[in-house]
Amino acid sequence: MDVVTSHVVGPKMDVVTVPPPTPTKSSRHHHRSSISTTTYSPHNPKLKLPLFHTHPLISSKSLQTISPQTTTDSSKSIKRILKKKKIESSTLDILSLMEALYNPIPIDIYTSLVKECTDSGDPHTAIHLHHHIITNIGIKPPLSLINRILIMLVSCGLLENARHVFDLMSVRDFHTWATLFVAYDDNADYAEVARVFVSMVQDLGMQDSEIPVWMWGCLLKACTFSENFHLGMQAHGWLLKLGACGDAVLSSSLISFYGKFKCLEDANAVFNGASRLNMLTWSAKIVGECKENQFSEALSGFKEMGRQGATKESFAISSVLKACGKMLNRKQCGEQVHADAIKLGMVSDNYVKCSLIAMYGRSGLVRDAEKVFEMEENERNVCCWNAMVMGYMHNGMHIEALRFLYQMKEAGMQPQENLFNEVRIACGSVEY
Template sequence: MPAICCCGTFCNGGSPLVVRLPATRWSPTSRKSLSRPTAQESFQLISLRRPRQPPTGNQPIPLPDNPSSQKKVFEICNDDDELSSEDSSCSPSDVLMLMDALRLPVEEDLYLSLIKECAESKNASHGAALYSHVRRTCPGLLRRPAGLLLANRFLQLFAAYGCSSAVLRLFDQMPLRDATSFAVVISSLSADGSHRQALHVFVEMHMRTGDRCLPVLEPRVCWLAALGVILRSCVHAGELYFGLQLHGLVIKVLGSCEGAVFGDLEDSLLQFYSKFQHQESAMSVFKRAISVSRSAGSWTSMITGYYRQGQFKEAIYLFREMGRAGKKRNFYILSSTLPACAKMRDAGWSGKQVHAIAIKLGASSDKFVCSSLVDMYMKHELPIEGQRAFDSMDGLRDYVCWNALLIGYAQRGYVVDAAKLLNKMKANGIEPQESTVNHFLMAFNGALYWNMD
């Protein structure tokens, strides 16, 4: 086997290895033999002069000695091959710049994916840059039927940013609109507080499409949500008759599947009728709804509606019926029922029953429930029970709870207890309002008057 000598040549047992090349006969006419070797021939000659190197194989990559640097390497080269949060600064704008630099067309699927990224990042500048890129590279795409899905996604993106003006501007430029387009615009206007404008958009849609505006052939879930938004807009705008007409339209078009529709729209309809004090209509809707589909919000709306109309006994009866139906009563329902118990003339008997249910459900430590309990006990002239409920709120007391106990003491003539509570209230850093101080002063003046007599 030839060995490498110190001179850099191959040797065979100490004697140089002679490489014999084929002899070429020289002739004066053959100038090719005297010309310079080509690049390939030079590379071959240089390769012959180099010593043979061992094969590299799969050698491990050397890691840095610094432990912090190793941690950074492992963060970058994790199992999912994803960059860490510190190094991931790629935005949708960067993706579009890269596609433009490579002169590659941006497909609709990529636009939809980038819109989703913009919505999750909640960065309005990225969404505006993406919309400008679509208008610049694909002019007229959003105005064609093929771009309806992309236009609806941009509507949802602008609505998520709270830019109702941008939603309306894009909506006006769309020649083709579907149920999703109208639903997004109505929801955006209602969330922005433009309730009357949301109703105008619904009227315009109904004039264009007629009864087909409701979810007969259109996406049903989308329209059921939109109808709930319109009913809430009727409440805020004070449009009672518009809501009644909308309810009639729902019954007219969807009378065959009335129970299912009322099951989805029940909360909005009950809130609508309760706000306008139409408790009989609300009860009619409540009875027509499927028992399984009645949510906690439906029961709460009915209880609150009865309380607003002064029908306290009916509100408490409905609370008991909810328990018999096997429905779970949450903290909000308990805090909505206790004010009705405070108005009952039963020496606090119904309130004590609700208090027992609250303890059983673990709601006695909730600040809203405890505030309602304190108010209920003090109105029934039960200061010991009210003080007990107040003491159970250690660390959860707010101004409402302090105010309920203080006014209860003042109205019942417990001036000394009210004064102690007022000082304790100031020591805890809670400043009483003027109405609370007035109640205390009136109680104090009354006590002085009776003592003088």
């Protein structure tokens, strides 16, 4: 209650209103402690939100001269601060400044702070800001702000927190579902990607034509890695109805999907029905044929790929080299692919280099494998070292393999455990 005093001056009475009392030390202490002890997430069990921060923008001297302003004026001033490029004020500093003004923080300021935190990717600040919003906003946040909070949490690597917010939402739109869908895809949780997709279609009642192409591609990738054949077949049926199977990205995804389940006839049908063939579709076809030991078909496809002018990427070259290493005329075809890799400048690629070493080792051309291995010393990885050891072992050069293992350990590389066992047995010693 405000304290009011009055005195009479002539016939008029002047009323002098004393400003509201400054919060006492004890009340401030209570407010601070109530925030600092709040536990929000298992990732950060001891979150503390200090009321004031040491920052050039907010000094104790400046706070003493600040008088309460209207919410509109405060919003404008904070927006000006956020737009200044030369002054880098953190999200927590902004919150502290607004608290010091004893004014409610409007939603548009929260929106700006959420965007700033999303760009920074700081999980600590994201948790503090989210907690501040749900405890101080005073009204139910609009769906647009909640969607932004979801994006912020996902961008800061807080997928569990984002899922918790998602599960508590009573209303969701496409942007809500898409954020969660992409988050699980980025985290390679493909089984959850498939579940989110199905739930989204059911919840929103979406038609096939309303689902963007990129989402179909992610779904097919999820079905491939999670081995969800039934849903992948349904997705193919939906795409056939839409007439979208001719899309190069979707065609390559379908070819990879059928290749995963060893359905090469279906994969070839998709490939032949594609309106445009590019690097993705050709690579998907070649990889599927290599997995099914159809090495001649894979090599023929690789040559045809070049004749049609499609760009050859490292994964396709690596797959064909593995096929060449298992063919009867592996030396001749392997050297041809090696020549292509040199022309395309892909010999230094780790996948290609490792496949070249393995191919020459299987072909009995150990010296050629050594030349590839020694090309770029700084670019060697553990796969290249292991491939070289296996090349020695394949050609009965057990002493060289043993010596190479020592060199490998000296270089800080960890050989495969089965290589240790093979070399021990080959060298007639159980100890190494």
